[in-house]
Amino acid sequence: MNQYFERRYIIGGIFITLILVLLGRLFYIQIIDDRYALYANKNVIRPFIQYPARGTILDRNGKILVTNALVYDVNVTPKEVKAFDTLAFCKLLGIDKAEFDKRLAKARKYSPNLPSPFEKQLSPQLYASLQERLSEFPGFRSGLHPIRSYPDSIAAQFLGYIGEVNDNIIAKSGGYYHLGDYIGISGVEKAYENVLRGHLGIKNMLVDSRGAQMGSYANGAFDTQVVSGEKLTSSLDLHLQKLGEKLMQHKAGSIVAIEPSSGEILAFVSTPSYDPNLLVGHDRSVNYSKLNDDPYQPFFIRPIQASYPPGSSFKPLSALIAMEEGIITPQTTYNCPGYYIAGNRRIKCFHGEQHGTVNLASAIAESCNGYFDMVFEKLINRLGPKQTDSAFTSWRDNVAKFGLGSKLDLDLPSEGTGLLPKASFYDKMYHKGGWRSSTVISLGIGQGELGATPLQLANIEATIANHGFYYKPHLIKSIGERQVIKSEYTVKNYVGVDPQYFEPVIDGMQAVVERGTAVTSKIPGIIMCGKTGTAQVNGVDNSVFVAFAPRENPKIAIAVVVENGGQGASWAAPIASFMVEKYLRDSITARPSGIDPQRYMNADLMPDISIYIKQQKKQLRRDSIRQARIDSIKKAQATKSATNKNHKPAGTNYLSALKPKDDE
Known part of the structure; x- marks a missing residue:
C-alpha cells in the first residue's frame, strides 16, 4: 500500500513538472522571445510597398516636361503559388514555359514570402485580359506602379531616363530600393535622384491562410505613408528647346543657350x-x-x-x-x-x-x-x-x-x-x-x-x-x-x-x-x-x-x-x-x-553611316596612338623612379601633367 502511494506521488510530480515546463516555455515564447510572434505575423500580416510618384520636372515657365502615368505590374509571391494552368498564364503574358520558370526561380531566390515583380508595365489591353482571370493563378497579383511620361517628347539627353535597380544598387541603398524599383540612370533623373524619388510607403494588410487580403492591419496604425518626390523647375524654355530640336533634326551637333545674368541654361x-x-x-x-x-x-x-x-x-x-x-x-x-x-x-x-x-x-x-x-x-x-x-x-x-x-x-x-x-x-x-x-x-x-x-x-x-x-x-x-x-x-x-x-x-x-x-x-x-x-x-x-x-x-x-x-x-x-x-x-x-x-x-x-563610322574609327585610332604615347611616358617615369630613391613616386608627373582629358 505504501508503495502504491509512493508511486502516485512520483507520477503526480512528473506531471506537475511537465506542466510547469510547458507553462514556462509558453511564457517564454509569448512574452520574452518575439521570434514566434514575428513568424505568426508573417503568416497573417503582409507588407505591401506603396510606390511614390516621382517628382515632375517643369520648364522655366511652369510647363510640364516630365510627369507620371500609372501602369499595372504583375507581382508574384512564390510561397502562395499553387498548381494551375501555367500554359494559359504564359499565353496571356506572351512568354514561354522556360521564361516562366526562370522568372519564378528569380522571385523565389529574392524571397519566397514577399511579392516581387514578374511582369512589368502591362498595356491596358493586356491588363484587362489578365485581370478577368487573375483569380485562376494563385500567388499572382496586379499592382499599380507610376512610370515617366514625356508630353512633348523633347530634351531627352537633359532629362535622362530611369531604369530598374540591380543587385549592387539594392545592396548599397540601405534598404530603400527593392527588386523591381526604378532609379535615375542619366541626366537630371540621375543628378537629382534623391529629390525626385520621394519616399516609399508600406501598407500592412491582414491575409488569410490562402493569402487573400482581409483588410488593413491595426487600421493602418503601423503603415508608413508614401511621400511623392519633389517637383523640379528647370531653366529650360520649352518653346526654345522645341525650336532648337527642329532646327537640328537630321543633323549631328549641339545648341547650348545661357542667360548671362544668372547662368541658367535656356x-x-x-x-x-x-x-x-x-x-x-x-x-x-x-x-x-x-x-x-x-x-x-x-x-x-x-x-x-x-x-x-x-x-x-x-x-x-x-x-x-x-x-x-x-x-x-x-x-x-x-x-x-x-x-x-x-x-x-x-x-x-x-x-x-x-x-x-x-x-x-x-x-x-x-x-x-x-x-x-x-x-x-x-x-x-x-x-x-x-x-x-x-x-x-x-x-x-x-x-x-x-x-x-x-x-x-x-x-x-x-x-x-x-x-x-x-x-x-x-x-x-x-x-x-x-x-x-x-x-x-x-x-x-x-x-x-x-x-x-x-x-x-x-x-x-x-x-x-x-x-x-x-x-x-x-x-x-x-x-x-x-x-x-x-x-x-x-x-x-x-x-x-x-x-x-x-x-x-x-x-x-x-x-x-x-x-x-x-x-x-x-x-x-x-x-x-x-x-x-x-x-x-x-x-x-x-x-x-x-x-x-x-x-x-x-x-x-x-x-x-x-x-x-x-x-x-x-x-x-x-x-x-x-x-x-x-x-x-x-x-x-x-x-x-x-x-x-x-x-x-x-x-x-x-x-552617310559608313562615312560616320569611318570617322569614329579614325578618332579611336588617334586616341589609341595618343594613349600608347602616354603609356610609354608613364613607363619611362616608372623606370626612372625605380632607379632614383629621391625621385617622386612613379606616375606623379604623369598624373599632374598628362591627364588624358586635359592634354589632347
Missing part, C-alpha cells in the same frame, strides 16, 4: 536625339538596345561630352588675354597678305583671302587668321625662346579662367572637360626645349590640340556679355516650392580681364553680324554680337557659331555646332539667329538675306 539640344517615351513601357528593353546600338550615338550628350576645336570662335578670347597682358591694344594693326609666316611655315587665311591692314575689331569681323597668329606668337614669345614653357603656361592659365580644360560643374552627370594642353604635354612630345610658338601656332586660332564642349563655348560668350565674369551654368532653377539652387551657382567667377578690354572685342563681334562673316544672319532690330568658326576634324569641317544678344543688357548667350556643316556662316550662324530671336521676341521675322527657318529644319546633313 536650351540644351543634342542631336541625334530620341523620344524619351521609348524608354518607358513594355518595350523599353527592346528600344534601349536599338538606341544603344545606333552608330549615330543618340545617348551621347554632345553639349557636355563632345569636344570640338572652337576654331575662329576662340579669337575674341585670344584678343582679351593679349590686351590684359599688354601685348596688343585695340589699335594694333597687322597687314594681312593672305597668309602668316610662323617659323618656316606659311599659314594661310581661310581661303587665302588678303585682308590688308586690319586692327583688332576688323580682324575679328573678317576672321583674319594672320592677325591672331601674330597675337599668339607675341604672347608665347614675350619671355624669349628659352622661356617658351613659362609663357605658354601663363597663356594656358589665362585661357583656363574662362572655363576651358576643366568641368564647369553643371548639375548633370558625365560632364567632359574639353581639351587644353599643358606645356608638359609638348615637352613630352617634342622633348623639353624642342618646341616653339610656331610649333603650336594653330592653338592661336582655336585648332590643334585645343577642344571645347558646346557648354564651354556658350559660357565664354556669357562671360564676354558680362564683361569679365560668369555664373556657373546650371539646369535647375528651384526644388519644390522653394526657390533654392546650389549656392555655387550664385557666385560670380571672374576671368581676370579688365572690363575696359571687352568693348573693342564686342565691337568686332557686332561687326561680324552687321557686315562681316555672319551678315546673312543679321536680325532686324536686334544687335547680335557673334563669331563664326570653321574647324576641321578628321578632314571634315564643323560649322561653329557663338553669340550673345542684345549688345546692351544681354539676355541670351549661345553656341551652335553642326558637325560636317562646313563654314560657320552656312549653318550654325543662321540656326543661332533663329534661336536668339525666338527667345527675345517669341517669333521669327523675315530676314533681309532671305534665310528661312524651314530650310534649316528640312536640311539633312547627317553623314
Whole structure:
C-alpha cells in the first residue's frame, strides 16, 4: 500500500513538472522571445510597398516636361503559388514555359514570402485580359506602379531616363530600393535622384491562410505613408528647346543657350536625339538596345561630352588675354597678305583671302587668321625662346579662367572637360626645349590640340556679355516650392580681364553680324554680337557659331555646332539667329538675306553611316596612338623612379601633367 502511494506521488510530480515546463516555455515564447510572434505575423500580416510618384520636372515657365502615368505590374509571391494552368498564364503574358520558370526561380531566390515583380508595365489591353482571370493563378497579383511620361517628347539627353535597380544598387541603398524599383540612370533623373524619388510607403494588410487580403492591419496604425518626390523647375524654355530640336533634326551637333545674368541654361539640344517615351513601357528593353546600338550615338550628350576645336570662335578670347597682358591694344594693326609666316611655315587665311591692314575689331569681323597668329606668337614669345614653357603656361592659365580644360560643374552627370594642353604635354612630345610658338601656332586660332564642349563655348560668350565674369551654368532653377539652387551657382567667377578690354572685342563681334562673316544672319532690330568658326576634324569641317544678344543688357548667350556643316556662316550662324530671336521676341521675322527657318529644319546633313563610322574609327585610332604615347611616358617615369630613391613616386608627373582629358 505504501508503495502504491509512493508511486502516485512520483507520477503526480512528473506531471506537475511537465506542466510547469510547458507553462514556462509558453511564457517564454509569448512574452520574452518575439521570434514566434514575428513568424505568426508573417503568416497573417503582409507588407505591401506603396510606390511614390516621382517628382515632375517643369520648364522655366511652369510647363510640364516630365510627369507620371500609372501602369499595372504583375507581382508574384512564390510561397502562395499553387498548381494551375501555367500554359494559359504564359499565353496571356506572351512568354514561354522556360521564361516562366526562370522568372519564378528569380522571385523565389529574392524571397519566397514577399511579392516581387514578374511582369512589368502591362498595356491596358493586356491588363484587362489578365485581370478577368487573375483569380485562376494563385500567388499572382496586379499592382499599380507610376512610370515617366514625356508630353512633348523633347530634351531627352537633359532629362535622362530611369531604369530598374540591380543587385549592387539594392545592396548599397540601405534598404530603400527593392527588386523591381526604378532609379535615375542619366541626366537630371540621375543628378537629382534623391529629390525626385520621394519616399516609399508600406501598407500592412491582414491575409488569410490562402493569402487573400482581409483588410488593413491595426487600421493602418503601423503603415508608413508614401511621400511623392519633389517637383523640379528647370531653366529650360520649352518653346526654345522645341525650336532648337527642329532646327537640328537630321543633323549631328549641339545648341547650348545661357542667360548671362544668372547662368541658367535656356536650351540644351543634342542631336541625334530620341523620344524619351521609348524608354518607358513594355518595350523599353527592346528600344534601349536599338538606341544603344545606333552608330549615330543618340545617348551621347554632345553639349557636355563632345569636344570640338572652337576654331575662329576662340579669337575674341585670344584678343582679351593679349590686351590684359599688354601685348596688343585695340589699335594694333597687322597687314594681312593672305597668309602668316610662323617659323618656316606659311599659314594661310581661310581661303587665302588678303585682308590688308586690319586692327583688332576688323580682324575679328573678317576672321583674319594672320592677325591672331601674330597675337599668339607675341604672347608665347614675350619671355624669349628659352622661356617658351613659362609663357605658354601663363597663356594656358589665362585661357583656363574662362572655363576651358576643366568641368564647369553643371548639375548633370558625365560632364567632359574639353581639351587644353599643358606645356608638359609638348615637352613630352617634342622633348623639353624642342618646341616653339610656331610649333603650336594653330592653338592661336582655336585648332590643334585645343577642344571645347558646346557648354564651354556658350559660357565664354556669357562671360564676354558680362564683361569679365560668369555664373556657373546650371539646369535647375528651384526644388519644390522653394526657390533654392546650389549656392555655387550664385557666385560670380571672374576671368581676370579688365572690363575696359571687352568693348573693342564686342565691337568686332557686332561687326561680324552687321557686315562681316555672319551678315546673312543679321536680325532686324536686334544687335547680335557673334563669331563664326570653321574647324576641321578628321578632314571634315564643323560649322561653329557663338553669340550673345542684345549688345546692351544681354539676355541670351549661345553656341551652335553642326558637325560636317562646313563654314560657320552656312549653318550654325543662321540656326543661332533663329534661336536668339525666338527667345527675345517669341517669333521669327523675315530676314533681309532671305534665310528661312524651314530650310534649316528640312536640311539633312547627317553623314552617310559608313562615312560616320569611318570617322569614329579614325578618332579611336588617334586616341589609341595618343594613349600608347602616354603609356610609354608613364613607363619611362616608372623606370626612372625605380632607379632614383629621391625621385617622386612613379606616375606623379604623369598624373599632374598628362591627364588624358586635359592634354589632347
